[in-house]
Amino acid sequence: KADGYYSDPKSSCRSYFYCMNGYKLTYICPGRLIFNGTECVDQQKFNCTTNSNTCTNKTNGYHADETTGCHKYVYCLQGFQITTLECPDGHVFNGKNCDLFKVQNCSKTT
Structure with a gap:
């Protein structure tokens, strides 16, 4: 750019x-x-229309993006999404870090 x-x-x-x-x-x-x-x-x-805010009502920290099957996760700060991160192929975000994919409920964070 x-x-x-x-x-x-x-x-x-x-x-x-x-x-x-x-x-x-x-x-x-x-x-x-x-x-x-x-x-x-x-x-x-200013009316921000670039992205829906997935961090509304979420605590500060990392949260799985359930729309991607937890392959991606976001960092929330003060109710706003600061960034989106992606796990390597074959991995999903388990609430703490990227882990090998296995059947699990990714919506629970600890």
Whole structure:
């Protein structure tokens, strides 16, 4: 990508990237601010429509993404999805880490 700021579409506008010379730096807006494409602003000043927020009513920390069969998981902070992570092939997120796939209920986190 060209040098500049880019919203992270997986973070409900909470985080953004700065690209420079092929390198990517990740930033998180402070408090409950969201990134509007230019700067971090109050939520009432920008309508974030890039991604549904899977972290509503979830505690801070890692949570399995049940829509992917737990192959992916998200990091939630203050009710917002900060990032999405993916387990290696043949692995699923068990609530703590990526583990070899076996039949289990991935919705329970500890």
